[in-house]
Amino acid sequence: MNTPSELRYAPSHEWLSDDGTVGISDFAQDQLGDVVYVELPEVGREVQAGETVAVVESVKTASDIYAPASGTITAVNEALAGSPELVNGDCYGEGWLFKLDVTAESGDLLDAASYEAANS
């Protein structure tokens, strides 16, 4: 399991970087299997921490993605429309999902070590 230490993680498997970028963890993409479609939120939408904001669909199932913090959606990863498999191949890089202008973080974000411990 690849869990970069500079990120924080929601128990529901989203990661949040200091600049407000959100994606899903390596553990989550591996559990999901082949990602075939990603439904992203609209830019400008205000979201609350814990709210469903996106859906990642693998061959077998659709999985809700929750906001790891409250704020406004400032960007979405347009590349995923044509290449949803980026989520599998580079979940911490080119496979990011959306960016948030964070106003308040969820209180249950974990550091890398705690997230790994919770999912091992």
Next chain:
Amino acid sequence: MDNAAQTELRRTPLHAAHLRAGARMVPFGGWDMPVQYAGVKAEHQAVRQGAGVFDVSHMGEFRVTGPGAEAFLQYVTTNDVSKLRPGRAQYNWLPGEAGGLVDDIYIYRVAQEEFLLVVNAANIGKDWAHLQAQVGRYDAQLSDESDQWGLLAVQGPRAEQLLQPHADTDLSARKKNSFFQTQLFGLPVWLARTGYTGEDGFEVFVAAEQAEKMWEQLLGAGLTPAGLGARDTLRLEAGFPLYGHEFSESIHPLSSSYSWVVKDKEHLGRHHIAAPTPHKLIGLVLDKVPVREGYPVRLGGVQVGVVTSGSSSPTLGHPIAMALVDAEHAGAEEYEVEVRGKAHPARRSQLPFYKKA
């Protein structure tokens, strides 16, 4: 993970072999089964382009023997069992007394007075009770051999080529739906040239205690282990209905295009099947958004049906689905499927979505 719930799941003779092969296990029909090893897409493609092997030991096997075996099966199924010669296999249905299907099954005729039935894993207990309730009026015996057999499905265009060097019989001479006894890797087996993927292939009936040895030999011969995930995308591309999705006790069996399984003969529940079907099973294709079981199908904003199975097709590269729609609305070319509150255009497609070259 709830350990108590896990321990109640049944295990096939290949359980340890799956864990060794790196399988992700999931509950399926009361069994702990591999959903994938390397990944659904890779396993799917291995079966379309090479050959894969599935553990289908969770399925049930019933043997029916005796002078009245044929008459019994003729009454409890819809297809014509009298046309089935020894050494041949037949797809068939177990109709319910009150309509719908108890199960869809395969019947293998071993000898004039001996048949092997393969039934869906989740239906073993229900099928057994149903058949037991009917068999008494016939000079026939029914035995449940589900625990005695390991069943492995070898599927794909290279299936014959990969098995032939290890088989004791000329496989090229064995046509589709043949069923015969031979040796594979020196182990006694029954082989059936049948399958559920839309590809050529064989189903290997092996004694449960030799199933693991057979599995390891098959992997060694170049077969890719494939899980339930790939099995489902393969059967969906091939347009094969799945019990619990396209068939059930509450779905009229002739909703699908399988009317050929019902022959003009006396059988259980005949008057129900003769009634007009209120729904029709259709194929749908979408551009991008995968649709899943239970999603509403609409025509001009009005719901006319529901998705029964849906996934992204690894072979075709776009989403495909089967849906039951009201019979009077089954002729349209364009529908909409509601996904998370939004309507997405879906085009009607011929079934199967995929046919081997």
